[in-house]
Amino acid sequence: MKAADYVDVQFGAIDRRIFWDPAIYERELEQIFARSWLFVAHESQVAEPGAFVTTYMGQDSVIVARGDSGAINVFLNSCPHRGNRVCFADSGQSRAFTCNYHGWAFGLDGGLKKMPKMGLYKSTPGFRMEDWGLKAARVAEYKGLVFATFDPDAPSLDDYLGDFRWYLDAVLDAEEGGTEFLPGGATRSVMNCNWKFPADNFVGDIYHALWTHLGGAEPTLGRHGGVIVDNEGSYQVSVNGHGWEFNDSFLGNAATMGDRELLRYMKSRQDKIAARLGDFRMKMWGSVASATVFPNFSFLPGYFTFRTFQPKGPTKTEIHAWTLVPKTMPDDIKDRFRRGSMRTFSPSGMLEMDDGENWEHSTSANAGFVTRNQKLCYAMAPVAEQVEEGLPGHVTRGQLSDANQRYFYKRWAEFMDAKSWSDIPLAPRTRVPEAAE
Ligand code: FES
Ligand code: FE
Numbered sequence: 061m062k063a064a065d066y067v068d069v070q071f072g073a074i075d076r077r078i079f080w081d082p083a084i085y086e087r088e089l090e091q092i093f094a095r096s097w098l099f100v101a102h103e104s105q106v107a108e109p110g111a112f113v114t115t116y117m118g119q120d121s122v123i124v125a126r127g128d129s130g131a132i133n134v135f136l137n138s139c140p141h142r143g144n145r146v147c148f149a150d151s152g153q154s155r156a157f158t159c160n161y162h163g164w165a166f167g168l169d170g171g172l173k174k175m176p177k178m179g180l181y182k183s184t185p186g187f188r189m190e191d192w193g194l195k196a197a198r199v200a201e202y203k204g205l206v207f208a209t210f211d212p213d214a215p216s217l218d219d220y221l222g223d224f225r226w227y228l229d230a231v232l233d234a235e236e237g238g239t240e241f242l243p244g245g246a247t248r249s250v251m252n253c254n255w256k257f258p259a260d261n262f263v264g265d266i267y268h269a270l271w272t273h274l275g276g277a278e279p280t281l282g283r284h285g286g287v288i289v290d291n292e293g294s295y296q297v298s299v300n301g302h303g304w305e306f307n308d309s310f311l312g313n314a315a316t317m318g319d320r321e322l323l324r325y326m327k328s329r330q331d332k333i334a335a336r337l338g339d340f341r342m343k344m345w346g347s348v349a350s351a352t353v354f355p356n357f358s359f360l361p362g363y364f365t366f367r368t369f370q371p372k373g374p375t376k377t378e379i380h381a382w383t384l385v386p387k388t389m390p391d392d393i394k395d396r397f398r399r400g401s402m403r404t405f406s407p408s409g410m411l412e413m414d415d416g417e418n419w420e421h422s423t424s425a426n427a428g429f430v431t432r433n434q435k436l437c438y439a440m441a442p443v444a445e446q447v448e449e450g451l452p453g454h455v456t457r458g459q460l461s462d463a464n465q466r467y468f469y470k471r472w473a474e475f476m477d478a479k480s481w482s483d484i485p486l487a488p489r490t491r492v493p494e495a496a497e
Contacts, residue, residue: 301471313362
């Protein structure tokens with residue numbers, strides 16, 4: 061059976077087995093996670109030579125390290141000698157990575173530098189040090205976000221993101237001077253859910269906010285949050301399976317953090333951001349919105365929480381989350397963002413806990429044989445191939461819909477069934493110029 065058969069994107073019916081079947085999960089690791097450009101770090105996390113973080117690409121543990129030349133390197137965190145994990149720290153500063161087991165030492169580019177009794181290896185015909193480094197990935201950046209892929213045939217990151225970069229600029233380029241992740245590392249939590257439930261929630265499920273989050277949003281925003289139900293100003297945009305839904309409300313998400321000082325500050329930046337990005341993207345900066353870069357990198361404008369949904373099995377996901385801010389933001393305001401995003405979207409945040417409970421039950425229900433053979437309904441509103449002047453990608457405007465989620469699962473099926481990258485269509489780029497890989 062082809063993956064496309066599990067996903068009726070025209071009508072909007074999705075086979076539940078893609079959320080629990082171990083064989084489909086194993087195939088996702090190969091077809092999606094070993095192939096895609098995956099977010100691995102913000103450059104501010106590895107600002108100096110020797111700085112490193114560890115993360116995952118699919119279930120592959122990787123080290124992200126800034127080398128002496130200033131280039132950022134990404135390589136497997138598993139020793140090619142007997143396979144031991146090389147680095148156990150989440151982040152740090154180092155000149156080399158030395159394996160605990162027999163002492164093989166690797167440089168900041170992952171290359172094998174030395175080991176005890178090195179002469180015995182060098183005396184073996186055909187042994188070359190350069191063949192036994194930590195396997196390196198391709199690395200590319202977009203405005204501070206560092207992505208990597210293990211697929212030598214993947215297109216450039218610019219092509220992979222395509223015109224979605226034009227939308228990404230609403231959070232990455234709103235202020236001069238670039239962005240940073242607030243220091244202090246990630247919050248990490250584990251949810252017993254399939255990784256696609258959170259990814260599809262962020263790509264286009266504003267619908268749930270009216271119900272799931274009402275208890276949390278009402279005290280801060282009033283009934284229905286006011287802006288959330290403004291259909292006229294609601295958009296869903298999708299490019300290459302990446303999706304962003306938003307309501308052009310400027311401060312909608314930010315308002316739920318309940319910090320007037322923070323909102324006053326954001327308001328004071330409104331004209332400057334509009335001058336830089338135009339009125340439309342200015343309104344996306346803090347609005348009621350959420351987005352996913354395919355497959356598992358998501359964020360919420362307004363709270364500026366950025367997170368990866370790391371797959372840990374068909375029914376387990378580890379969430380790593382950070383807060384992104386413009387570098388030029390005053391320290392006091394950065395701290396208010398830290399506290400605001402923790403209050404709302406952290407493992408103990410009043411909004412994130414609501415989501416997690418839903419995703420876990422959506423997953424665990426599939427333990428039942430009859431249940432797991434039913435379909436899920438993604439049929440809210442027909443997907444209209446709208447062309448909105450000035451807006452790149454597929455645009456659905458003025459209504460709640462499952463459009464972005466359907467594009468997400470269309471992309472999922474394209475990856476799952478593709479024999480090579482030539483089977484995976486890429487939308488032409490029209491907006492943002494080429495950046496160097
Ligand atoms: Fe790493 Fe032996 S397993 S040095
Ligand atoms: Fe939510």
